Amino acid sequence: MILNEKQLPLRAWRGLAASVAALLVWDVLVTVLYLNATTHFEAIDIQFTLFGTVIALFVGFMVNAAYGRWWEARTLWGQVVNSSRSLARQALVLLDEDVPGARPGLAAQVVRNQVAYVHVLRTALRGQPLPEEAGTFLGPDRLAHVERATNRQTAVLLDTDRLLSEAHRRGMVGELSRLELEAALVALTDAQGGLERIKNTPLPVQYRFLPRFFSRLFCVILPFAVVEDLGWLTPLGSGLVGLMFLLAVQIGDQLANPFADGVYDVPMTTISRTVEIDLTQMLGDEPPRPVEPVAEVLY
Amino acid sequence: MILNEKQLPLRAWRGLAASVAALLVWDVLVTVLYLNATTHFEAIDIQFTLFGTVIALFVGFMVNAAYGRWWEARTLWGQVVNSSRSLARQALVLLDEDVPGARPGLAAQVVRNQVAYVHVLRTALRGQPLPEEAGTFLGPDRLAHVERATNRQTAVLLDTDRLLSEAHRRGMVGELSRLELEAALVALTDAQGGLERIKNTPLPVQYRFLPRFFSRLFCVILPFAVVEDLGWLTPLGSGLVGLMFLLAVQIGDQLANPFADGVYDVPMTTISRTVEIDLTQMLGDEPPRPVEPVAEVLY
Amino acid sequence: MILNEKQLPLRAWRGLAASVAALLVWDVLVTVLYLNATTHFEAIDIQFTLFGTVIALFVGFMVNAAYGRWWEARTLWGQVVNSSRSLARQALVLLDEDVPGARPGLAAQVVRNQVAYVHVLRTALRGQPLPEEAGTFLGPDRLAHVERATNRQTAVLLDTDRLLSEAHRRGMVGELSRLELEAALVALTDAQGGLERIKNTPLPVQYRFLPRFFSRLFCVILPFAVVEDLGWLTPLGSGLVGLMFLLAVQIGDQLANPFADGVYDVPMTTISRTVEIDLTQMLGDEPPRPVEPVAEVLY
Amino acid sequence: MILNEKQLPLRAWRGLAASVAALLVWDVLVTVLYLNATTHFEAIDIQFTLFGTVIALFVGFMVNAAYGRWWEARTLWGQVVNSSRSLARQALVLLDEDVPGARPGLAAQVVRNQVAYVHVLRTALRGQPLPEEAGTFLGPDRLAHVERATNRQTAVLLDTDRLLSEAHRRGMVGELSRLELEAALVALTDAQGGLERIKNTPLPVQYRFLPRFFSRLFCVILPFAVVEDLGWLTPLGSGLVGLMFLLAVQIGDQLANPFADGVYDVPMTTISRTVEIDLTQMLGDEPPRPVEPVAEVLY
Amino acid sequence: MILNEKQLPLRAWRGLAASVAALLVWDVLVTVLYLNATTHFEAIDIQFTLFGTVIALFVGFMVNAAYGRWWEARTLWGQVVNSSRSLARQALVLLDEDVPGARPGLAAQVVRNQVAYVHVLRTALRGQPLPEEAGTFLGPDRLAHVERATNRQTAVLLDTDRLLSEAHRRGMVGELSRLELEAALVALTDAQGGLERIKNTPLPVQYRFLPRFFSRLFCVILPFAVVEDLGWLTPLGSGLVGLMFLLAVQIGDQLANPFADGVYDVPMTTISRTVEIDLTQMLGDEPPRPVEPVAEVLY
Numbered sequence A, B, C, D, E: 001m002i003l004n005e006k007q008l009p010l011r012a013w014r015g016l017a018a019s020v021a022a023l024l025v026w027d028v029l030v031t032v033l034y035l036n037a038t039t040h041f042e043a044i045d046i047q048f049t050l051f052g053t054v055i056a057l058f059v060g061f062m063v064n065a066a067y068g069r070w071w072e073a074r075t076l077w078g079q080v081v082n083s084s085r086s087l088a089r090q091a092l093v094l095l096d097e098d099v100p101g102a103r104p105g106l107a108a109q110v111v112r113n114q115v116a117y118v119h120v121l122r123t124a125l126r127g128q129p130l131p132e133e134a135g136t137f138l139g140p141d142r143l144a145h146v147e148r149a150t151n152r153q154t155a156v157l158l159d160t161d162r163l164l165s166e167a168h169r170r171g172m173v174g175e176l177s178r179l180e181l182e183a184a185l186v187a188l189t190d191a192q193g194g195l196e197r198i199k200n201t202p203l204p205v206q207y208r209f210l211p212r213f214f215s216r217l218f219c220v221i222l223p224f225a226v227v228e229d230l231g232w233l234t235p236l237g238s239g240l241v242g243l244m245f246l247l248a249v250q251i252g253d254q255l256a257n258p259f260a261d262g263v264y265d266v267p268m269t270t271i272s273r274t275v276e277i278d279l280t281q282m283l284g285d286e287p288p289r290p291v292e293p294v295a296e297v298l299y
Helices: A010-037 A042-094 A106-125 A132-147 A152-169 A175-200 A205-256 A268-282 B010-014 B017-037 B042-094 B106-125 B132-147 B152-169 B175-200 B205-256 B268-282 C010-014 C017-037 C042-094 C106-125 C132-147 C152-169 C175-200 C205-256 C268-282 D010-037 D042-094 D106-125 D132-147 D152-169 D175-200 D205-256 D268-282 E010-037 E042-094 E106-125 E132-147 E152-169 E175-200 E205-256 E268-282
Strands: none
Touching (some): A010 A205, A042 A106, A042 A175, A042 A205, A042 B042, A042 E042, A106 A152, A106 A175, A106 A268, A132 A152, A152 A175, A152 B042, A175 B042, A175 B175, A175 E175, A205 B205, B042 B205, B042 B268, B042 C205, B106 B132, B106 B152, B106 B175, B152 C042, B175 C042, C017 C205, C042 C175, C042 C205, C042 D205, C106 C152, C106 C268, C152 D042, C175 D175, C205 D205, D010 D205, D042 D106, D042 D175, D042 D205, D042 D268, D042 E042, D042 E205, D106 D132, D106 D152, D106 D175, D132 D152, D152 D175, D152 E042, D175 E175, D205 E205, E042 E106, E042 E205, E042 E268, E106 E132, E106 E152, E106 E268, E132 E152, E152 E175
16 A cells, blocks of 8 residues: 555556557657658547547446455455454453463463464465464464464464353353354454455456456557647647556556555555554553555555 | 456457447448448537437446446355354354253254355356255255255255254253354345345346447447548447447446356356355365366356 | 346337427427528537536436435345245244243244235335235234234234234243344334335435436427438437437436336335245245236236 | 425525526626627637536536435434334333333333434424424423433433333343343434434535536636527527536535425424324324425425 | 535635646746747647546546545544444443442443543544543543553553443443443444544545646646637636636545544544533533534534
């Protein structure tokens, strides 16, 4: 996630460099050929207004759908944060370690499991290996168990549920309060399912192909339509309009995949570190430092 | 669901082949006739900009509504996945098979029922016969019972509810925890009802007819409007604009029916296999392999 | 609800017949007068592009709002189906007729009440008298009681609640499970309230008047604007654009009132029959046949 | 709320009378001056198409946001109706007046409090004094208590909660059922908070000022742009387009404030009377008559 | 939040003063140079209609997304108000201070904690130091504890949860009612998480940069396109269109950051004072005065 709210950073332009260069070369080529050879294109521009408006409309729909995905992904991560905090707060308050038969440290392990959960979920969504934090907060035994599972984040939740079940068996928590803690696990399962849905279901290819293909086609045709009116200014005018379309399509492409580990990502590393800070502080431990932005980008 | 996020696969064009061929033949015909007979159409193009913009607006609304249906269907399947996981996790943790009078294997049967449920729901939405997995996970007696019902997926849920009721009678689960499990069944009933709603309620015919009819009409009239300006380029210009409208309408048609078992489907086979993998792994059994894409398409 | 997803049925055009005939007569009249009298209108068409685009925008907003109402009505009926199934499933499983003091058949009456409820709700939304099914499933005593109420669907729910209260008094159900059943009644009350809200709150008159009035006005003015360019083709060109606007406005009008008992209705007869089939089958009774479409329309 | 779904009532035009008159005078003035003085404006109209389209777009966004507020307000009132019915139904069924120590009439007072609540909420949202019904249903003691509070509707809910607390202390209701009743109070608090949010948070001034200011500016400039083409028809053409913009802005203004006690209001008097009818009928009392529309308007 | 619903206050224009001045100077410069030097630009204006329409579309999407953020922030604060009222009402009614072992004043402290919570949340979102009210309502000990935490609002909630836990231990509240109070804390955690999400996740930079950059570019190019048609009126015509775009972009910028402590803010000071008034009145204390608007602005 780019922190600078006003300036598009240089690297955002880089992805467009090849397209823009090709666009400019083409615009200059058409202009030079036209002004030498005096071919006649004059009356076709009105049709191009229609063409451009329709493409803009579809690009707009695509960008909106992509933004919807990105914001839903961010909101679901927000739900993960909320439920992590609620689960930790309730585990520390509702699990009674003073009853006879209680296992000391069980509540703390529930909280540690939850810290591991957010880190495991983050790396799973990015297709990365298990993170270092998984070992730190789960311990070697639980880690080995989690590593064997296909869906590792689900395995962590199942382990937390077993901890709660043990607490209930030991009399550390009543049935009602145990179900209240269970509700946080259901909320986490729902948020995780939503994130995996966004991860595994790309924006329909037609939704992405149509704007990209016709935007590029439009860039190819545009200089023919404006060269008579604009003359030597054609590369400038045609290039600007083309750039606008290419930029808009790029925005849609970037927002549509919010877990790509790129600069436009939902900042999952930062979010899971925030959860780690909040939860370790609840345990009374020394929290880690927040994630620092790298060149104005939070990952 | 097409996995390739960038290229529209060849088969997507195939559905349009007849329309596009007819469109091109027509455009060429109009052009040839015009350039021989010198009929006069010059001043009508502005009106066509209006006509085209209005059609584009309605096509856009239709595509958006269709995308809304497709995404809602996907989200509801996500809810089925979430509730299946929660139900299985809770069944394994909350049902106590160590009390006297407990029936061993009851919790596992709840989980197996749920695997059968997602497969039965999938085939019901596609109008297919009961899947092989129904027999595997339900066993012959339950299968026979389910086959007699009109709504077979509801029958599986009712059977699961009877299992929970038996568990409660045998003292394997308290009333509170039993209701927590019941909540997952209510969530599944809600998601299933939503999926059946989308299945049984097509996008209003007017919403689909209006864009399709007027898009085609527009394609018919367009060459007359541009032939004076474009001359021999008419089939190219008119064809591209027409293609764009035909493609957009096709997108809407495909997304509006997300259970058609076509390449643009919600990938229900894949999703129900994912549930099967997760739940059999929770049981400690050997999970099946994930569904492999066929020519970049997941079903 | 029209089942045919591709063709607008003949009767849909019928409602437009008078408007379209008037439109064509007017267009022909303007054309004939112009081509005889050679009045001069040439330069006003650009303004009409603006006028038409703005009207199209407002028609689009109106159609979208109307579609939103129609789909919300359909979704709320889906909620009625879901909660009916959950209530019936839970009544059959949670109410224990084997305890001493139990009243046999009480659970079945809860299910029958629910069948009656959906039929009563359907006729109330359509402003029709009590349906035959009310008597069949409620029996004469309950029916007489329900007939006296102002809001009859609420009266059926209150009666169901009294049955649950009796079951609780007789020890057939614990307090917790009784509240779980109560939750289904709250969900039904919410869905019913939503349906009555859509029924009793028309789309704001301004939202409907503005598009209709200006669309017609546009149809009146359009031939003057295009007659110079189109000549004898004016009735065709002007008529097509006018038809598009009239059709779009008609779509909005029809979708805005989803309980009008017309061909574009939410198919409430079909939906309540589906509930009747599912619930009688749960009781082990012979279910009725599904509603058959009449000339491709489900009511 | 205007009941007539087709005709915009006369009084809706009245609010526009001054603006429309000014608009017409201005259009006539420009036309007369132009046709006498033969100033030259011919080529500026294309720019005005852009100007007009952009303004239409912003007016559309504003109208949509205003409609969203109006419909949310209506939906929240629907929630008040639903929760009032659920609370009343549950109070009558769950509070047991036959136990020793029960206070007879307590359940009925909960229902009466709820009738008073909706009337108090209605007048609070309209900035009116306490309604007559408050005294009728609360009785003098409770009324005096409520009158002293800053937020009177919250005070009624707090009083209902105290009644439920008393019922619990007297053994008339178990802890579980008492919390079920509490849930209805939480739902009412949420709906009330939403209504107060809409009341206290106007649509952002920029959202309203921009469309209004530029629409009027557009009306001022429009005749200069079209007078050359339209000649003596200028006041008609320019006036119609101007009227359309002024009407659209007026719709947005009216829908944005749904509690203004005007003809476009959410019909809160009617809704609270409906609740009064339903709840008094549940008590077995004689219900009042429904609110009659005044000149096709429900308040 | 600006209270005046009709007039954009003077200070709103101030932010635009520099841009508008630059725009006017540029427009005048182009006009003067053109009318002296008679450069030829005539035929390029149609392309500019397309350019302007496309920019308007993207500005519109951005403004809509920004409005969505602003309204979501306001709605989440509404949720904070609702849950604060519910928590306070339930604490006063459900916590029984008459049982032996009860700690008098515990319920009042829960309410006071909640008042402190909303003030702490407000200042945290604005990046301000702890407010005076935190000390008043928390007392010195709790304040010191809260000050040490990274996320101070979470620390207040955790402290409230400890109070509830103590009440439960002392027998002042049953397990069920304690969980009902817990539900309000979960709702507050969710609303707080949503507010922090909006605070920490700016609108994607591309969404903001694209409209701003191209709007300004459009303002630069516009006079060249219209100077031939408008002549000496160019600064007026070009300036008005440019002003409209600059204003629209400014609206988006302001609404996108609803916690900036500016005049377009969500009025958090006013909202948290409202909660303070309602809750102190529930305690029977003297409530503070509502926040007064400063020059028609509520903060």
